[in-house]
Amino acid sequence: MTIDQILDNIHPLPESSKQTLKQCISEIELPKRTILLRADRIEKRIYFLKQGIVRAYAHTPGHNITFWFGQEGDAVVSMKSYVAGQKGYEDIELLENSILYALEAADLQTLFENDIHIANWGRKFAEQELVTTEERLISRQFRTARERYQELLENNPDLIQRVQLGYIASYLGITQVSLSRIRAEVK
């Protein structure tokens, strides 16, 4: 997944604006188990995932709760840091050796103020994340864990292969034991 594909997929940009934006983006490679973003920091960078898989989890008393998985092409961002300049809820951990595109949030802010195309690109970015987040919320509210597991099996069977089931269970909001029961039924 190239950076051009990722940028264009959010919203097409005129060539000159795209070049301007790309000049602020660098590619980095990081090993499995790296904690890319931390809940207790105000994160200054945003990332796009070229290769790899990541999970976002919150540290809660007793155990950590995984609430998002990112895959190739996804933006990896502490939204609370990016939008409000405040500490987020999530640690984000690389579950595989990964390649990321990195971008300073401050650089992006400057571009927003000076280039209307980039401002609208940033608007589209937030809007798309908004709809995705809303869909996650609705999936969680409308469907049982069993249904959401089946949804995952159909729409994203990769994920279940690449991620250990304890994290999937946490993501679905059930215990690993319950997920095992569901898998025993469904298979």
Added chain:
Amino acid sequence: MTIDQILDNIHPLPESSKQTLKQCISEIELPKRTILLRADRIEKRIYFLKQGIVRAYAHTPGHNITFWFGQEGDAVVSMKSYVAGQKGYEDIELLENSILYALEAADLQTLFENDIHIANWGRKFAEQELVTTEERLISRQFRTARERYQELLENNPDLIQRVQLGYIASYLGITQVSLSRIRAEVK
């Protein structure tokens, strides 16, 4: 709550841009029980709530699920329509006689293309809705229904007075019977 307060609260705008935007906004008054937005339509208008209270619910087999309440100052929008031009998930119903500020999404789109301040205002709008939605998702994933009811009692006691408990129970993701049990304990 004036339209100026609502607009400025999202992101301050230069006076000329604000005037431009306000020229597209009209005030309307609608009675209780009006269905303002419908899941089976692509909605062309967005609203801000001056006075009243609304709920968003999805029609699911068996019963409707309430997943959002809007109060004074909130944007009332079918995000799927606004962002993606597709049918949304929700009907939005006025629970009280209400006064709303209305705006054609198409007019707003035109302003986005031509005024960088309005484009950044629109970006901020989406970003704020994003963080709010993320908070709702996380509240739902991290906390039990009991905790979320107590959270509501503390942060928004009004809501529980103004909205019938069946809707609150649905919003919390439990049955009305369970909510009754929780209330019996907490009181």
Added chain:
DNA sequence: TTCATTTTTTATCATTTGTAAAACTTTCTC
């Protein structure tokens, strides 16, 4: 490979939550 560690599944039991029905309370209408 072999052994140790981690992950997943299975079993049992206790707790929570849902369903259904009835009783009670509040609100609305005439």
Added chain:
DNA sequence: GAGAAAGTTTTACAAATGATAAAAAATGAA
């Protein structure tokens, strides 16, 4: 204010889920 309708609480029972422990399977390192 009386009666009807709508909303809320309570009860009893059934079903689903969680906690815990232990077994089985998979993974990783030497």
